[in-house]
Amino acid sequence: MPDALRDDVYRRPLATALERLGVGPGWRCVDVGAGGGDVSVSLATMVGHSGRVYAVDSDPLARDVAAAAAAEHSQVLAITQAGEDLLLPEPVDLAFCRFLLLHVVDPAVVLARMAGAVRPGGWVVAQEPVTSAGRVAGTALSMPDARHPDIGAWLPALVRQVGLELVDAWAEAPAGCGPGAVAEYLASLTGVDPKDDPVVLPPLVTVLGRLPDQGVAGRSSVAARD
């Protein structure tokens, strides 16, 4: 999967969410299911050298790819770890995931782990698709390989289920017709060129969850922040 292309068509939801939070210099973040590291690199440019970004993925190959993508950003630490076992050396200000929860066995387990990784008052942000709400020439898309292809529809409830305050939630869907990034993305995803058929890519639901100041049980960081 070309992560750079995904970053292109789904760039706006990412930018919207990170700007909305006010991610800036000095922030500590974790990008869970980092894949090729595109989100990690975006975070790295925002947190600067005084910040830190943990790029976590269960696939050891992804760690190498993410580390290479972030080579110019010494604040990015690529780690091989399952989201279900998320354990960081310090609490973070932001735990983020995109296109991850649709693939894991139990999304609530991973989300709870992310909630346990942030400092009291910190943020958990997830961006996940509602695949069946995508359309090509009016026909619904499907993703049979994903465990939870419509997990985006459940995100707001999941955030509350794991003890986070649901601060905001919304959906955004790139759409287009004819040649361009949307058609290329769909072709890379499905192997089918939509040609001149109108395309609505799967909406990406963004949730902004905030850990209450008193935190939740089961923190997954091992050291208190100074």
Ligand SMILES: C[S@@+](CC[C@H](N)C(=O)[O-])C[C@H]1O[C@@H](n2cnc3c(N)ncnc32)[C@H](O)[C@@H]1O
């Ligand atoms: C579709 S890619 C998304 C990559 C990136 N987040 C993005 O938006 O471009 C999903 C990534 O999640 C990783 N992954 C799948 N299950 C995981 C798990 N249980 N824990 C951590 N990473 C996982 C995969 O190895 C893959 O790199």
